[in-house]
Amino acid sequence: MQTFRYTIQDEIGIHARPASMLSREAGQFSSAITMEVNGNTANAKRMMQLMRLDAHCGDQITVYVDGEDETEAVQAMLEAFSENL
């Protein structure tokens, strides 16, 4: 399992568009990808779960990636975060 942290820069936080972009990206990998913020967790492949994380600008997200393609997945998710949030 690999882990990384990301602090949200986007003013509104995880709204519909970034939630969709992240879940689409996560969906490409077989690894289980989980996001945690403020004690809430969500399956990163599920858009509406990400929206319900209630994550706002300045919040730090911890991302857990676990599976065969975890190295590629971490790389892709990091890029997706910096592009969308």
Add this chain to the structure above:
Amino acid sequence: MYTIQGKGVSKGVANGPVYFYRRGGGEIVKTAVADAAAEKQRFENARSTAMEQLAALYEKAVAEVGEEGAALFEAHQMMLEDLDYIDGINDMIEGEGVNAEYAVSQVAEQFAAMLAAMDDAYMQARAADVKDISNRVIGILQGVVAGGIDSDVPVILASDDLAPSETVQLDKSKILGFVTSGGSGNSHTAILARTMGIPAIIGVGDALKDSLEGKSAIIDGETGEVVVEPDAITSERLLKKQAKERALKELLDQLKGKENVTIDGRKVMVYCNIGSPDDVDPVLANDGGGIGLFRSEFLYLQNDDYPTEEQQFKAYKDVAERMGGKRVIIRTLDIGADKQADYFQLDKEENPAMGLRAIRICLTRPEVFKTQLRALYRASAYGKIAIMFPMITSVWEVQEIKRICEAVKAELRREEIPFDENVELGIMIETPSAVMMSDRLAKEVDFFSVGTNDLTQYTLAVDRQGNNLDRFFDSHHPAVLRMLKMAADNAHKAGIWIGICGELGADVSLTETFLAIGIDELSVSPSAVLPLRSAIRSIDTSVSSQKILDELLGD
């Protein structure tokens, strides 16, 4: 077996399952579903249709209001792809054995409630989005978008009454006949049925119960009988009648290719009324001599916004080309009164039949009118198009219309766009004032065409849509026929022709009268062309005309 009695307004016998017209926003009923896999597939199909619709809406919005304004439709597509949402619905269909509509509505409620409970105002607002996308999917599941009929086999379509915007969107290949609880003989359902040549029964009232859904029935559009779950004897009787009608139709088919000429050699033009380019096929199949009335409203009623010049041009060109050089008379938009399109944003009127409608809208909003005229003139390069203007009451209106037409032609010349310089212009004669002024109006135009429904309504002061007024709505009234005579005489004095494009033109009990009056053209539903040809060929005007005129005009 039991029989419901209504009023037959379009002849024919149809045999099939009764099916109710699906309107959006209907109640969602929970039903048990045995085949969960098939139901899940139904949901998946509806979901992908919704995705396509949203993609199209997105493209349209980007073009019209830019990407910012279009973002909503993009967000909606994303939500419809959410796996929790999709799984939630599929699990419910599978686990509880319920129908897709119900599962979608329940899961939508759950998701909306979760979003609404969040502190964040942005997220709370997304609750409405979840409901919105779910309603779209439910609408598709209920068959609202698929032409109102969610059935694989053709059906007898039941409804209260259909609005014009609904009739234009119907999937006509799925309809065997109509049964409505309300409506009148001149309602749009009745007109549509006659165009299609299928039976229609109206005014059956409360007897049209939801429990009829899916039951087999035979309807007879002549007698107005709706026989539900018919027994063998009744079934045999009505199917025999159906066979007889079909045999009669075959007999009429032998008249194809023959002339519309009386025994004493008078020729009459028999044209067709159509409501959309789809209707050209029945015109050709029934040997119509041309299009006497192409109602352009379909372009306006099936749209959420003003149809573009290009959209209109394509439709007109299509019809002109398929009619291969035969005359195609296209009537400019006749919106208003009972035909409403929301985006026109017309004020609610106390008395819409006498309000801002048809040509009055065109002269009030010349930009809308010009778009249509440009499309019509451009299409004139591809066939023999004539343009007809509805609801004329005054000479000045026609003069103003002609000025606008000349301006449009000058524009096209400047842009070097090809068009026919000699497009014929005609007017509808459907108000008593047009009849009274027909001597002067005839000098302004190339032809007259009488709209008998409106002319009857305005002459007799009887609402054509009225429920209990059929007794008083008498199109055979001598007042109406004398109006026709006056308009015909004035047309001929000015050397132009006169036709009838109202429903009355197909009434063969009046054909002899119309010929006596001097009507040159009759434009009728495609299915009425051959019966009318048969009637014309049996008439000898040298014997009948004088007597008819003496009776009509004598004191």
